[in-house]
Amino acid sequence: MRGRPTIYQDANIVKKAQEVFWQKGYSATSLSDLQKATGAGAGSFYNTFKGGKKEVFQKAIEERLLAFDAFKKELSKSEFPLELIKDFFRSIASAEENEHLKGCIIANTVVEMTFIDDNLEADAVQILKEVEQMFTQAIKDEKLKGNLKTQTDPEILGRYLITFWCGLNTLRRMYPDKNVLKNQIEMQLAVIS
Amino acid sequence: MRGRPTIYQDANIVKKAQEVFWQKGYSATSLSDLQKATGAGAGSFYNTFKGGKKEVFQKAIEERLLAFDAFKKELSKSEFPLELIKDFFRSIASAEENEHLKGCIIANTVVEMTFIDDNLEADAVQILKEVEQMFTQAIKDEKLKGNLKTQTDPEILGRYLITFWCGLNTLRRMYPDKNVLKNQIEMQLAVIS
DNA sequence: TTAATTTTGTAATGATTGATACATAAATAG
DNA sequence: CTATTTATGTATCAATCATTACAAAATTAA
Known part of the structure; x- marks a missing residue:
């Protein structure tokens, strides 16, 4: 060339x-x-x-x-997909302070772009919905295997997790502290059991 | 003059x-x-x-x-403060689409300002912490009155609510839909009982 | 009436914005 | 070696940025 x-x-x-x-x-x-x-x-x-x-x-x-697609692929091979998802949340707690302050670029974009750029906004929303869908599917699967006690609709639980993810995006900036976040994450994950 | x-x-x-x-x-x-x-x-x-x-x-x-101080004052006079807080969350579902897309200006500011302006960031974080404190106190009070079954620490539950608030800030943009939000809000509030 | 005072509207300020123009550098194909 | 092609660096663009300067307007105190 x-x-x-x-x-x-x-x-x-x-x-x-x-x-x-x-x-x-x-x-x-x-x-x-x-x-x-x-x-x-x-x-x-x-x-x-x-x-x-x-x-x-x-x-x-x-x-x-x-990066998300890579995680989804790993998830599809996993023996305990729901545990993998939970561990992903748990791993957040031990991130560096700078990572806490940066948060999730996709969630950040949804917040920033709403009245600024429709395309970028829609792209980011779409990704969050795909992540939610992954959560929901993993919960459905686990339920079919009889590993979930909760009677709550998997769709509601999937949305619960994506809501938590977005909430965590701000909580991490309020408390960029391993212990605070660890406690909070464990408490919220306990709902899915 | x-x-x-x-x-x-x-x-x-x-x-x-x-x-x-x-x-x-x-x-x-x-x-x-x-x-x-x-x-x-x-x-x-x-x-x-x-x-x-x-x-x-x-x-x-x-x-x-x-506006928050006004709500807090109302709360202090309320007979059922925790119900007032829950109703506040419930009222979000029925907001106009434009209100969903705007979200919470304080939570928005925390996300936007992290690496942009330390003062504005700190101001916004401070307000969210005060809201969290209000949640925590209301939960403590309700627990003392013996109206709460959950054994979870009120501090964790207060943080759970502020995390939910911030998560809702993004969820509302993903689904500016009354029914979706109503279901989600009820599910999350059920944790505080 | 006049002087003092404050707000308003408009015209600038210099800096920065995202983007383009274009000459030059550095490679390869023939 | 030469022609062609692509990437780079720099100069420059018009537009917009937040802010300032300042004269005119509109009031009140004296």
Whole structure:
């Protein structure tokens, strides 16, 4: 292939940009921020992403969707899927403070984008719904196997978990503290049993 | 008192500005947005609020704190305080779609401001903690009166409610639907009994 | 009436925004 | 070696950003 070699790989730009978007959100992140974080100048940036800032943000969101898909795949192979989900929640407690403050970029986006950008908002909502669907399915399966005492509708329980996830997204910022979060997570997971 | 009469009352500017901030957040709201919404030009605007955009946002947040104080006062007079809190959650379900999409301006601010403005972030976190404290106290009181079966620590239950509140803040945007929200709210409130 | 005082409206301010233009660098195909 | 192609770096764009400057308007105290 002809042409000057690429220094700034698409995937790398997205990764670095994602970090900034995750912390500052979409609106408060400037092109200057992104250029500083990625190292790429305006030339490389717009040559790689014709859609500019918005396209990069979308790619950053998509990257999270891929991470979710990977988890779902792992879940499908798991012998105790519901335990895997619970352990995922439990693992949140022991995250670094900075991770608590960043929260979940998808949940953040739903909150930020409502009256700002319909496409980005819808993309993020869609992902949260897919996560919810995964929760619901795992609960249904566990119920069929007779491992769940609760009589509550799996759909309600799936929504309960996604609501918890979004609530945790703010609670982590109020209390970026391992013990507080651990107690809270255990209490909320106890509902699913 | 001497001087040209005031057309744009402080309180009115804050009220109108709050509506914009509530929808678009802090960063995405421009001075031009605020001037359009309030009717006040740059002259009046900066004459009234020397602190500019940030001061008005702070005042908009304070207004919500006052609303919370009013609720707390009502609660202190109530015969069944925990029922009043539950009814408050229940009332959310029947809100207009636009109210669902706006969510809670305090919870929104916690999510938006983390890496943007320490003061505004801390203000919003403080308010959520005060709301949590109110929940906790109401639960303690009810427990002393012997009206609560659950053995869970009131502190955990208070945090459970504030987590639910913040989770609902996103769930309402995913499902701005009366029935979905009603079911979800009832299920979550059933934990406090 | 006049002087003092305050608010208002408008016109600027310089800085920053996201995006484009374009010459140059650096590679490969022929 | 040359032509072609692609990526990069820099200069620049118009638009918008939050804020300030300031003259005119509109009141009251004296």
